[in-house]
Every structure is written in structure tokens, then in C-alpha cells.
Amino acid sequence: xxxVKARETRTSQQAPEPxxxxxxxxxxxxxxxxxxxxxxxxxMQVAHPAVGAGVDEHSVFRTDPWGRGERSLRSVLLWxxxxxEGIAEGRRLRELHKSIQGTDAHGRRYHALTxxxxxxxxxxxxPVYQHAQRYLGRRPYTGAEERRxxxxxxxxxxxxxxxxxxxPQSLEEFWPYWKRMLAEEIEPTAVAVELAAFNRDIPxxxxxxxxxxxxxRVVWPLLVPGIARFRRFMTIGMMPPxxxxxxxxxxxxxxxxxxxxxxxVLAHTVPLLxxxxxxxxxxxxxxxAHR
Numbered sequence: 001x002x003x004v005k006a007r008e009t010r011t012s013q014q015a016p017e018p019x020x021x022x023x024x025x026x027x028x029x030x031x032x033x034x035x036x037x038x039x040x041x042x043x044m045q046v047a048h049p050a051v052g053a054g055v056d057e058h059s060v061f062r063t064d065p066w067g068r069g070e071r072s073l074r075s076v077l078l079w080x081x082x083x084x085e086g087i088a089e090g091r092r093l094r095e096l097h098k099s100i101q102g103t104d105a106h107g108r109r110y111h112a113l114t115x116x117x118x119x120x121x122x123x124x125x126x127p128v129y130q131h132a133q134r135y136l137g138r139r140p141y142t143g144a145e146e147r148r149x150x151x152x153x154x155x156x157x158x159x160x161x162x163x164x165x166x167x168p169q170s171l172e173e174f175w176p177y178w179k180r181m182l183a184e185e186i187e188p189t190a191v192a193v194e195l196a197a198f199n200r201d202i203p204x205x206x207x208x209x210x211x212x213x214x215x216x217r218v219v220w221p222l223l224v225p226g227i228a229r230f231r232r233f234m235t236i237g238m239m240p241p242x243x244x245x246x247x248x249x250x251x252x253x254x255x256x257x258x259x260x261x262x263x264x265v266l267a268h269t270v271p272l273l274x275x276x277x278x279x280x281x282x283x284x285x286x287x288x289a290h291r
Contacts, residue, residue: 016158018079019085021290024149025156027127029080030283033270037132038073039231040238043195044124044186047247050110050117052189058100058112066205079156081286090159105189115166118179122162126153127178135263138271163213182246182253195252196235196249200228233259 019025028034044090046052055061061068075093078086100112110117129173134140141149150171157167166172206213237259238248244251275284 016087016090018083018159019152019155021286023152024145025080025152026283026287026290028133030077030280030286031270031278032280033132033136034280035073035264036234036266037128037238038076039195039235040132040287041124041128042072043207043235043247044128044243045121046195046237047186047189047192047243048117048120049104049185049187049189050086050114051107051112051121052109052191053102053104053110054100054112054117056191057102059154065202066207073280077280077282079159081283083286085135086159091162093278094161094212106189115163116148118160119157119162119166122153122157122160122167123155123174123181126150126174126252127240127243129153132238135237135259136266138267150174179242182242186243186246188247188249192247196232196247198228198232200224202228 003101019029046055059068075089078089080086082089093114097112097118101110104110112118126149130141130146147170154164154167154169158164168177202224203217204213208216233255235252236244237255239247241251270278275287279287
């Protein structure tokens with residue numbers, strides 16, 4: 001705990017800068033294609049034994065999956081588009097995690113704000129963006145675009161209160177760190193396996209007018225098998241192959257071909273949509289205000 005408190009003091013003295021308007025993250029962080037990437041990143045986060053134990057013991061993702069997902073999505077959008085509100089959200093999350101501690105599946109004590117654990121949660125975002133672009137974008141990122149994206153993702157880490165010394169500061173530092181984490185730390189934890197499973201125990205969404213909610217409850221038993229299959233497909237497909245291997249998740253050549261075809265359709269249709277359909281409300285509002 002002493003190390004955590006020392007980091008709290010250092011990070012609280014810094015003034016983090018959110019990602020810049022017009023940057024790579026402003027283009028992709030709040031677009032609807034991002035919704036297909038988020039489950040992969042969340043599953044990779046909980047593949048760390050300490051993070052998985054914290055989520056297993058302290059999260060409401062089983063009892064309130066839609067609410068938990070909505071809050072996670074709002075946090076991600078605020079980090080990128082929220083400006084001062086995003087910085088406040090970073091402080092709120094650190095305060096929220098101060099009390100999260102316990103023992104992981106290997107009998108090791110953990111605290112949610114241990115720098116190495118908190119930094120891993122942040123680190124999973126970049127490789128998912130980089131990997132997903134190969135499918136959901138019209139072309140992979142160039143080397144210069146990858147460097148710009150990673151620099152902006154470091155800014156997100158600072159918004160979250162992560163010290164620079166706990167984050168690889170360049171791509172040359174990131175990929176060895178990534179490979180080491182997959183080889184030495186990451187494993188198919190119980191929560192990671194659960195999030196990547198074909199799970200039909202998904203309640204109907206509780207959002208919208210009463211009539212819509214009632215209609216969803218009526219047709220939900222017919223919809224949920226397809227939704228569960230698609231969620232599993234995208235969760236595994238949007239993971240970089242080496243992370244997929246570390247979690248021992250199956251992926252066949254047939255699935256790869258299906259993902260390529262789906263990605264090609266989305267890559268050529270989503271950019272043609274108007275902003276009001278292409279971007280989530282918080283992102284759309286920030287982009288409009290910037291213009």
C-alpha cells in the first residue's frame with residue numbers, strides 16, 4: 001500500500017493532457033466500430049490473475065451486465081473526448097479502486113492500484129486498436145500512424161493517473177513488454193474464460209421506452225443465441241493472435257475468413273455514414289463542439 005500511496009502523490013501533482021482533438025483517437029475512439037473492439041480488450045484485462053480476481057470479487061458484471069457495460073463505455077469516451085471531465089473521471093476511477101484488494105487464484109495478495117496491474121488494464125487498449133484496424137479499417141495503420149496512436153494512448157494512461165515509469169514509452173519498449181506479459185503473467189483466468197464463452201445467460205437490455213423494453217423481453221429468447229454467438233466471435237476475433245493463444249481460445253481458418261468479410265463490409269460502409277449515425281453521442285457532441 002505504501003507504493004500505491006506514493007504513486008498517488010506523484011500522479012496527483014501532474015497535469016495530464018487528454019488526447020488532442022483531430023488525433024487518431026478522436027477518429028476511432030467514439031465510433032460505432034469501437035463497440036466491436038471493447039469486449040476483446042476487457043477480456044484481455046481480466047486475463048491477468050490480479051485483475052481477474054478483482055473483477056470476479058468486486059464487479060457487478062454478472063448481476064448488471066448492461067449497466068456495467070454502459071459505465072465502462074462512458075469512461076472510455078470521457079478519457080478521449082471529455083477534456084477536464086475526462087481527467088476528473090480518471091481521478092474518480094482511482095478513488096473507486098482504492099478499496100479493491102484481495103487474494104487471486106494463486107493465493108497472492110493484490111491491490112487494484114498496484115502500478116503493474118493498473119498499467120496492464122490500460123495497456124490492452126493499444127494492441128486491440130492496432131489489430132482491429134487490419135479488419136475494420138480500409139488498410140492497416142502505417143508505422144507513423146501507429147506511433148501517433150501509441151503516443152495518444154500514453155496520454156490516456158496519464159489521464160488515468162498512471163505514472164510514465166509504469167508505461168512503455170515507445171513502441172520499441174511496448175512490444176517486448178507485451179510479449180513478456182503474455183508469456184509470464186497472462187493466463188485463461190476464470191473471468192476471462194467466462195467473458196469469451198458462448199453464454200446465453202444475457203438479460204434483455206433495460207434501456208429505452210417501456211414499450212421497447214417489453215418488446216425486447218418478448219423476443220429476447222429468440223435473439224439471445226445469435227447475440228451470444230456473435231459476441232464470442234468478435235471477442236476472440238478482435239484479440240491479437242498471440243493474446244488469443246495465451247488465453248487458449250480457439251480460432252479457425254473459417255472464422256478468420258468470416259471476420260475478413262465482415263470487416264471489409266464495415267470498412268467500406270461505416271465511413272459513409274453521417275456523423276449522427278457513425279459516432280456515439282458523447283463523441284459526436286465533442287467533435288461538433290471542436291469544429
